[in-house]
Amino acid sequence: MEKFRKEFPVLKKGIYANTAVYGLLYDSLLDWRQEHDLDFIIYGSDMRDKALKVIADTRSTVGRFFNCKRENVALVSNFSTGLNVLLEGLNSNKKILLVENDYPSLNWCFEKREFDIEYLKMTIDIEDQIHKVLSEKKIDVLALSLVQWLDGFTIDLEFLKGLKKLHPDLIIIADGTQFCGSTTFDFDNSGIDALGASAYKWLLAGYGNGCMLFSDEIKEKFSLHNIGFNAANGELDKRDEIRFAKQFEPGHLSSLIFGSMKFSIEFFEKIGIDKITEQNRKLSEKAMVEFQKLGLLSDVVSGRKQHSTIFNIKANEATYQKLIDNDVFCAQRGDGVRLSFHFYNTEAEIDAIVKILKTGK
Incomplete structure (x- = not known):
């Protein structure tokens, strides 16, 4: 190293x-960012197609790195924005299970809306406590951070995978901001339905970029209302054909900002x-x-x-x-x-x- x-x-x-x-x-990211902006200075609107390719390639890179289908990857400015969009599409009659003192942007998003919320204290045997609650009460959504922001407490990923098998109808939403980039992660085999992460921490990509990853099953459980011309790839006749993940991208995305995330992921892959x-x-x-x-x-x-x-x-x-x-x-x-x-x-x-x-x- x-x-x-x-x-x-x-x-x-x-x-x-x-x-x-x-x-x-880091130095090589700075070099890439400077070259990117220099191209815009020199070529102006002729850079548009190249910029669009950077965004498309970023989505593919994120999907490859976390083993998530490309079409289930959404590029978002940060976790908080992505989660708010997602919860606007969730019926308020759902019963939610949260962890006390979890990251504010996670818990607040649920608390601001009219959900019925149950809380668990963070304990050594938190996984056992979750099992107990799910066996005694009808819980629709479990939402928690994979790594707690205050003290680094880590949820057992194998536990979440097993939990999904025991409770296939349970929606599992995870905040991966303090996790993604710190270790290997296989989203499609994790049991998690939706994971969001800002990339300015462990992915070393700077402010303004992040991602949301979705399972195939979650799309039928949310009714999203986000929309914009970019979500339809600028095609007027595609308004009613926008896929689930693209609804998180209603407006234009910065090739500099999201290209930085792509560059950092490739930097991680270079290291291994x-x-x-x-x-x-x-x-x-x-x-x-x-x-x-x-x-x-x-x-x-x-x-x-x-x-x-x-x-x-x-x-x-x-x-x-x-x-x-x-x-x-x-x-x-x-x-x-x-x-x-x-x-x-x-x-x-x-x-x-x-x-x-x-x-x-």
Whole structure:
């Protein structure tokens, strides 16, 4: 991974443990973006066909990377926008199961509408609790983040896959913003019906781009009202033939912004998503062991077999300031400090953070 670390100038300034806030941009992406805009300056409207191809290729690239049918991929500016469009097409008489303190943009989208909502507390055995609720009550929709934004708590993907087999009529909606790009993921075999993700975090694509992925079955359960000329590919006679995913794209899309997502996914493929997955597994296991030794993790996180690379350590304002003063990029979240690692981080950097926490140096 060392040769790829050279792509990220911010890594020269300190230890970047803040991907959960913003994924790093990098030199080769900047080069592509500059060349893209230079072409527009030189060629003007003659770039239109090339720009449209970038958008089409981005949709195919997203589908390939996450194993989702191309026609079931929607390109959206962010997860929040995509989820709001989706829920406008869901009958308000549905019973929803949410997790307390999940990402606000996820829970708020349901709470703003007239759904009947049931909540679960985040516990070590959250999967068992979900099973229990589904066996006792009629739940139509389960919506949750695959990785929790506050502390990196990770839902067992095999559990979701099995859950769908047990409850085939259950609609499973997932927020993948703190997940997509951190590890391998097979959407079509996940049991998830709709997954949305903003791409500016773990996919390293910058602001303004993201995707929604859909199963074939979900299309019959939502009645969408979003529409626009772009959704019909600019064809006047195609207004009533717009496919489900394209209804999330009513207006023109930026080839610069979505082309950046395409470029980053191809960058990940160049590195090897298996290598990224393995590196992040090592970072997660290393951080878990070291932070547990210091007694800095909650019982809920410490009791899990699998965890992401996001950790919320018990830390006050003084500890946060100590990390900042020692050039550690991190964020205050809840009652602690959130540290988040990606493939461009090293185990040595985790050791350095531990030393700072112990000694302040």
